[in-house]
Amino acid sequence: MPKLYIRALSLVICIPAILCAVTTEGQYSVLEGQTVVIPCHYEPQYEHYVKYWCRGTTREFCTSLARTDYLQASDAAKDKASISDDMDQLVFTVTMKNVKTGDTGWYICGVEIGSIWSADVVTFSNIRVIDGMSVVNTQVTGEEGGSVTVECLYSERYRESRKKWCRSGDWSSCRLTDSGASYEDASVAIIDDRTRTYSVTLKKLQLRDAGWYTCSAGKHKISVQVLVTSRPKDTLPVTSTPAPTKCNAYVPAKPISKESTRSHHLESWLMCSAIVLLLGVAIFGRKLWKVHNPKYQFIEQGSAPTQSKDNKSKSNKCPWDVSDQQDTTVVFLNRDDKRDDAFLY
Template sequence: MAAQPKTKILYISLGFWLIIGVESYDAWTNQVLTVQTGGSVTIPCHYDKKYTQQKKYWFLDIVETYTNISEENMSIIDHPDQSLFTVTMRNLQDEDTGDYHCIVDNEGIMRSTYEVYIKVQSAPNVSVVSSSVSGHEGGGISVQCLYSSGCQNKVKQWCRYKDQSCYTLGRTDTSQNSSVQISDDDGRRSFTVLMTGLRRTDSGWYFCSTGGVMSPVHITVTEAEPDKEKDTDNEFLTVWLRVSAALLLLLILISVFIWRQRRRPKQDEHQTRERKSSKTTDTDPVNDIIYYSTIDHDPGSEAMKSPAGGAINSIIYSTVAPH
């Protein structure tokens, strides 16, 4: 839901300054920004591109502050490429409560581009867990918005400063690829904003809102990290190759084990047969026959004499080997 811009003419005399032509939006009138005592807040002040080279100011009542300053409790920085300047207030106290204006100097005529009432509280009606959230293109981010018990039954919204578009509970498409989903965390006095399918154009300032009270959040969407994704893919490929190699080696070892187990009975049977055959061959009386014969001296014949002249009675052992 985007409100149509409307210009209302105001004449605010601040010393010798005259502020006219306050550019506002019907849906943005009487906006209240709550901040915890001692805390800090950054307010984006958008302006038309035609004011890029003009001086910018931040007003509280009759206090004037020029852009591009940095003090202990205050800094104002212009961002011409974004057509906005940001005001950061630190260590806020009760006396800092009041109406503030974003002012551009249009050829000596001070024009208010945005006005907000900042209320410093010990327990803010609306706040955020983190006022700066970043994500990658195509990814998602989550923002948690906190609210007081008095806002329990009020409408919860997530709005964008730049085009004043607001989204309520549920899911709403914000672009071709990105979407916004808001869910109320019943019982915890908070609601969560989930933006998915982020695009670079989703970068910018948003705010959580309920019951006309808001708290700003800056979203930064950066390019996806191709090198990191490539490294992740390479790491996955390396792990996959190692696992595949290990599985292949295991499969080979299992196959070799099974093959050897199946082959072993045949080898054992063959070796058994060889041992039996060898044993049979060694003890076969037909193959190796030992004959023992005794030749006695025949008394009727001439006895064999030894060189000493004595008779020799001889026993001769002979072995007949197979041919």
Template structure:
């Protein structure tokens, strides 16, 4: 349901009602599914979380699709308070699902704004940026690789592998060891491969590979070495 009736008059210019800054752009194949992580400050652990949508990017009129820890239709939201994030899963995506979405922590009160992050999702027959699997795993000390596909229009765009939690990124053609694992990115002109070596348990979490402004989320799970 809409948060406010459609007939409510708009008396003043409201920056919260327009598109604003879109922090994430994703593309998903028609009929496919997507899992999106939404991180939040620990002070919002006990607050309600929800996922809402408006095709025209108007937050004021966005429709709440589901609250945390519930499933409605093809949408499921699961909160992970011990890790300060919740995930949103959407299945069987169709063209009409294209539009703006928001991860929201409900603050409450008439004059208090909810904490939110906007992202834009485009459903298309051939996604411009994608991954074969949105979940990869490995043991401590092992290596893991992720292949990130992109369309021809993104061949010359900057390729990166980033961690959602702390917004740290590894860039194509550079090796970085600042996160206790060596990360290398190699590009063959149609896809790029991320290689993480010497995995640590602390490397577990949500990442995304990106080409230009487009992202594809990937969850990495590192388990205790055998």
């Protein structure tokens, strides 16, 4: 319903001006005693116009709280709000300090046109002042083994109240500040600065610490979710390993299985068998070669053949042709025949 009301008001005001040229957030929530800051943006054509901040739902019945032309304002208005205009950024900023619950209501960011024929260019904001508790962040995250801090805000009227921190659903876990406005043990530390803020620090976080907690002051409390992430595993630094030398090469040991042992034995047996087989073939071949080589036959019989030059050359030409030499007859002739020694084949 409030949003529909805002849209209706904006439409009625914007129709005379044809275009709404001031914008801001439509809703603000602030804790009692705190400060609220409202930025109001405008179009470049209104750079040198007067800007103002007032309380009300229409321009005619709007109580002025601050203006950029520094017109005389009451002391109460000065204490309540201030305004500044940044023409470079095209935004004027309103600051309201020490707000009370009575300050809840509708306000107007406006640009004063100053003409009876044109209405002021305005936009509306609703400020809601909360009496009780608030937090800076409703969800915080910490790492396992580390710490995380929650900032809890409270109203001015609870300045002297004891502050409490509890795990949601477990009232036995509550920790309260003492007369010195602080509390501390091995896992939790609470410090109240008495300026409407107290901080809760969870120390030495563990994964089981994740969950929902509550900040409390007086009869008011607000929930906060705490998340805990796992600590990353430690990684060993990677160092370069020098290359092994030929003299002292190191091979890392590997576990030996039964299958690898059997395979190794089989390979050794096959290697030895192959060597023995090759050696046997070599010996047999040599024996066979000696049997068919006439040179070795004559050596074994204790005599060597005498050959003529022609036969020698013939023998050299085909040393392995032993078929004719097996049928050769050696004849020795006397010198009286007046012939040279010769071999007859």
